[in-house]
Every structure is written in C-alpha cells, then in structure tokens.
Amino acid sequence: MYIKKQIKGMTPYQPGKPIEEVKRELGLATVHKMASNENPYGAPQEAKQAIQAAAADPEIYPDGYAAELRQAVAEELNVGEKQLLFGAGSDEVILMLCRAMLGPDTNTVMAVPSFSQYKHNAVIEGAEIREIPAVHGEHQLEAMLEAIDENTRIIWVCNPNNPSGAYINEEAFVDFLDRVPENVLVVSDEAYIEYVTAKDYPDTLKLLKEYPNLLLLRTFSKAYGLASLRVGYGIGHEELIQSLDPVRPPFNVTAVAQRAATAALKDRSFIENCREQNKKELEKMTAFCEGQGLDYVPSQTNFLLIHTGVAGSIVFNEMLKKGIIIRSGEALGYPESIRVTIGTEEQNEAFRKTLSEVLEHQQAKL
Numbered sequence: 001m002y003i004k005k006q007i008k009g010m011t012p013y014q015p016g017k018p019i020e021e022v023k024r025e026l027g028l029a030t031v032h033k034m035a036s037n038e039n040p041y042g043a044p045q046e047a048k049q050a051i052q053a054a055a056a057d058p059e060i061y062p063d064g065y066a067a068e069l070r071q072a073v074a075e076e077l078n079v080g081e082k083q084l085l086f087g088a089g090s091d092e093v094i095l096m097l098c099r100a101m102l103g104p105d106t107n108t109v110m111a112v113p114s115f116s117q118y119k120h121n122a123v124i125e126g127a128e129i130r131e132i133p134a135v136h137g138e139h140q141l142e143a144m145l146e147a148i149d150e151n152t153r154i155i156w157v158c159n160p161n162n163p164s165g166a167y168i169n170e171e172a173f174v175d176f177l178d179r180v181p182e183n184v185l186v187v188s189d190e191a192y193i194e195y196v197t198a199k200d201y202p203d204t205l206k207l208l209k210e211y212p213n214l215l216l217l218r219t220f221s222k223a224y225g226l227a228s229l230r231v232g233y234g235i236g237h238e239e240l241i242q243s244l245d246p247v248r249p250p251f252n253v254t255a256v257a258q259r260a261a262t263a264a265l266k267d268r269s270f271i272e273n274c275r276e277q278n279k280k281e282l283e284k285m286t287a288f289c290e291g292q293g294l295d296y297v298p299s300q301t302n303f304l305l306i307h308t309g310v311a312g313s314i315v316f317n318e319m320l321k322k323g324i325i326i327r328s329g330e331a332l333g334y335p336e337s338i339r340v341t342i343g344t345e346e347q348n349e350a351f352r353k354t355l356s357e358v359l360e361h362q363q364a365k366l
Helices: 019-026 045-054 067-077 090-101 116-124 141-146 170-179 238-247 255-266 268-292 312-321 345-365
Strands: 084-087 107-112 128-133 152-158 185-189 214-219 232-235 303-307 337-341
Touching: 019 312, 045 255, 067 084, 067 255, 084 090, 084 238, 090 116, 090 152, 090 185, 090 214, 090 232, 090 238, 107 116, 116 128, 116 152, 141 170, 170 185, 232 238, 268 303, 268 345, 312 337, 312 345
Parallel strands: 107 128, 107 152, 152 185, 185 214
Antiparallel strands: 084 232, 214 232, 303 337
16 A cells, blocks of 8 residues: 655654543542643533534534534624635644645745644645744744745744744734745634733734735634534635635534534633633743742743753653643653643642642652
C-alpha cells in the first residue's frame, strides 16, 4: 500500500488524559482535568436543551449548508452569510485551507511553538514549513515577513497564541497586514477571543473589509463549552470563502452541533460570566506564580504557561498521581514548563496546593 512519504514518522495529535482513565489507572476518587482548555463551567443551558432535541432524529443527515447556524453567526458578527465556512471544529477548517492552497511547490509560514495542526496538515500536503521561533511566547512578525517569498501561500497567526497565551496588539497586526503581499493568505486563529480582555486586541472583523487576504478562525469548543460537538468556522471575504467551500466535506457539522451552537450563541450573559470568572481566577494564578518565584507568560486566554525549572514530564506525572491533569510543556515546545487550564475556584486551589508540594519535593531532591 502506498502512503505519502511525508506522513511516515508523523504522530497523531495527543490529547490530555481522560478523567475516567486516570481514576481507573491510579485508583483516585477525584480528578481535576486542567489540560485541554475546556470551559470548566460547561455550556449554556439552552445549548444542552438543544442537544437533547436534536438527538431525537439521528437517522436524518444534518443541513449541509448549516443555514440556521450560518444566519445566527452572521447576525451576531454582522457579516454576510456567504463569508462563513463551517467545519467540525476550527481544526477541520485548517485542514480545508491546507488542502485547498498548499502543495509540494509551496511554503507556509508560522510561529513555533504554536498550534500543532498548522504544521501537521501542511506536512501532509507536502508543503515546505517555515517556522519562526516565538520569543517569550510571542510571534516575531518581522521575521515572519522576511520568510515570505513567491511560493508562500499561507501565514498562520495564532492570536492569542496557543500554547503561550501571548497576543498581538492591533497596531502591530495592522502594520503586519500592510506588508504581507496581497496574494498570501493571513489566517488569524482566534480560538480564545472570548477570553481576551486586552483593550488593544485587534478588531479583526473590521479589518476584513480592508484586507481581502485575511481569514479569521473561531470556535465553539472553548468559551461556549461545546468541545465534544466539534464546531468551528472561518470568516473571510465572500469570494475567498466561496472558492474554499468545494473542499468542505458533505454534512461535516452534525445536526446536534449546529443546533447547540445556535442556541449557545444567544446566551451572551453566559459568555460574559465565563470571561469574568476566568479573569478573576487567572489573576489568582499569576499572583501565585509571582509569590512562588515562577516565571509565566502573561495570558489572554483560559490557560497559563508556567516555567517550573523542572522537566515538564516530571511535573505532569507527579501532578497526575495527585489527581491533577495538566499538559507537559515538553510536547508543546517548552521542556521545563507546564500549561494549565484556568479552572473553577476549587480546581485552581487544588492545582496551586499540589504544584507547591510537587516543586517543593523536587527541590528537596537537588
């Protein structure tokens, strides 16, 4: 059997450990999952009700055009319905972009470390990967501009960046857009935009009107609490979106996901409350880090990248034994760091207590 040579040696995406698996393996009664940046407050109640209603007809294919959800998102964002491209999570939109635009004679530019799926899908398409090292978790836009040539097709800008939480302000982003060639697509991945509190974060919806080569990625997996349903979308100029739409698989967003996302979009108070709770708990987490003398990257997301000075795998395993699931920085490009989701007050208190114990124990071994 012939498989693309560039796939050989690739590894599938490694998600955080499931709660039930950890309970079973370690014999724990209570486990806090703080690894995958899920919303610890769940999903809006209307979305849960919509899920139950939609699940009553599993034998019917979903609306391939996602008309109801499309109209709701278009109205919420004040964009045209034909400016939207829906996917099974924004991950699938990334896959569609790579499939449509990249090939063996092209290249794509991205920061590193950043979201792994940009590179993953580009490699599958045989494109050259041009990675520009992030500094203190931040994109180096000047260096990314210098990496562009006549074969560049896509530049990926994760804003705020995953796994660091750092963001690019509007002045820097507009200056960047002004200097990117018009035939190169700039993808602004805004998976965590609902958590952003920075006043100078780019108003990218307005920027769409000035830059036809700009495409935004957003998702219902994070703040809206619908991670298990897999629904995300791209926003761009109508001509661009319509040229990409033939790549979209038929019926790719399930009926349950469409109905739940449509309902979730209506509950603005839920999102606002999640943002405020996240901000409050994030401030407690950063204060803890400062009190412990731990470096961290200031975050505009619902997670925090913390430099512990200890191998990420060691901290991960020791925390796991005590019922706290986090992400080791070793898999994310930060070998002596960990990434932790900002959870509920109870979860965060448990994390801080446990991390203090783990690091104290590691220090005693030196």
